Amino acid sequence: MITPDEITSTLEKALPGCNVNARDLTGGGDHWQVIIVSSQFEGKSLVEQQRMVNEALKEALDTQRIHALGLKTYTPEQWERLGS
């Protein structure tokens, strides 16, 4: 298992300036739904964006500390549009 703080700090290290919202889906700390907003996603396909996130969390995924990971990735501009 992993804490939301660790997910957030790991992603902030890999994608400086990103915003992270991590939701524990089962309460068990190993099934997560994570929303990441980062300017580094600009110009990249969703596959490329999710590869960046998977790469950042590789250690936790490989060791099964994260068993399931649902991702939603947005650029700041897309995120803003979503809220309006």
Added chain:
Amino acid sequence: MAEDVLAKIDEKVKQSKVLLYMKGNPSAPQCGFSAHTVEILQSYGVPFDTVDVLADPAVRDGIKRYSNWPTIPQVYINGKFVGGCDIVHELHERGDLAPMLKETPGK
């Protein structure tokens, strides 16, 4: 042997404008994620080819190595890996899938 599979997949991917690697087939999907992906693609009324990975364990394993993506289904448009069920769903919701399906391959 393993390389044969990747070459076969590569050939197939480049032949089809829209291609779905799935479990089962569109009339009888064998997995909820494959079924949902079929539904989304069908909603656009464009023709697409499918490969049933359950019919060939070598392809089932090979497609994951081909795209370096761990899950099935996988959607390819104009020879390019687009994503799995979640990403295709997301592109559909954002309205980004229609332009991709309309794109004609540059030859």
